[in-house]
Amino acid sequence: MPIKRVPVHLNHDIYVKGGQITVTNQTISGGNGQPTKRLQPGDKVTFTSNDDATVIYYEKYSGPPPANTQKESPFGNQLPAGTKYKVADGVKKGKVFTIKKACSFDRRFNFACGEMIRGKFSGWTRRSVGTGGAATPGPND
Secondary structure (H helix, E strand, O other): OOOOOOOOEEEEEEEEEOOEEEEEEEEEEOHHHOOOOEEOOOOEEEEEEOOOOOEEEEOOOOOOOOOOEOOOOOOHHHOOOOOOEEHHHHHHHOOOEEOOOOEEOOEEEEEEEEEEEOOEEEEOEEOOOOOOEEEEOOOOO
C-alpha cells in the first residue's frame, strides 16, 4: 500500500553575516520524514532570517530562464515575481505562502536575497556559490 503524501511546510532560513548569506531549507512538517525535494499546490512556505533588514524577491526573467528554473513565482499573485518582501514583516505577521505551481530541484523558482538601501534593492552573496539568492525548493548550503 503506497504511503499517502502529507502536505509540506518548508521554511527558507536566511542567515546573514557580513553581507553574505547561508540559506537552510527546513521541512517543518509533512514530507513523510524526507528532505523536501518537491512542492505541490497547497504546500506551505515561510521565510525567516537573523537579520531584520532581509528582503527577498522571486526572479522575473524577460527571456528564457536559466536551466532547471521556472519563470515567475511559485505563489502566483500571493507574491508575484519582482515583488520585494521584507522577511521580518512576514515573521511578525505569521505570513505563510501557499504553493500555486508545482516545483522541484530540477524545476525550481529562484529568489534573490538582500536589503533595501535608499529605496533600492542591494543583493547579498551566498557563501557556497557566490550568488545572492536561493531556490524554492532548494538544497541546503
